[in-house]
Amino acid sequence: MNRAAALWNVRILWPRCSRFLFNTYRGHAALYMRDQSAPLWSREGTTQGDPLASLFYSVATLPLVWEMKRPAEEGPQAWFADDSAKVGGLQPVRDWWDEL
Structure with a gap:
């Protein structure tokens, strides 16, 4: 899920919550891995457990x-x-799946 497109859809479809979600997801979430000094930045979608x-x-x-x-x-x-x-x-289900 593209985060920018998702935030745009939220702005159009749910304007009352869009500012809250924009402020929540505008930055990148830092994911810290064991035995790694630098974080991995989550830039798309949402993180597991959110x-x-x-x-x-x-x-x-x-x-x-x-x-x-x-x-x-x-x-x-x-x-x-x-x-x-x-x-x-x-066949109809396959056509639907291919279009999806």
């Missing part, structure tokens, strides 16, 4: 989810955080 990660990811990927929605006759879809699932015939 309590806001699921919320941030969900709002940031809403445009993708809306774009990928298909009519109900092509089979149901389930979206949860960074997981997606589709039920249907093999």
Whole structure:
């Protein structure tokens, strides 16, 4: 997930929370590894264990989810955080997956 694009989507889709998320994610998170003197900088997405990660990811990927929605006759879809699932015939599901 591109952090700049995600922050832009949050600004458009959830303006009341956008300033808080911008201030939270505008910098790079330092990840410290055992036996390493310099930190590894997380510059994309969110870090593992971040309590806001699921919320941030969900709002940031809403445009993708809306774009990928298909009519109900092509089979149901389930979206949860960074997981997606589709039920249907093999070829329609494969076409959906290739487009995703």
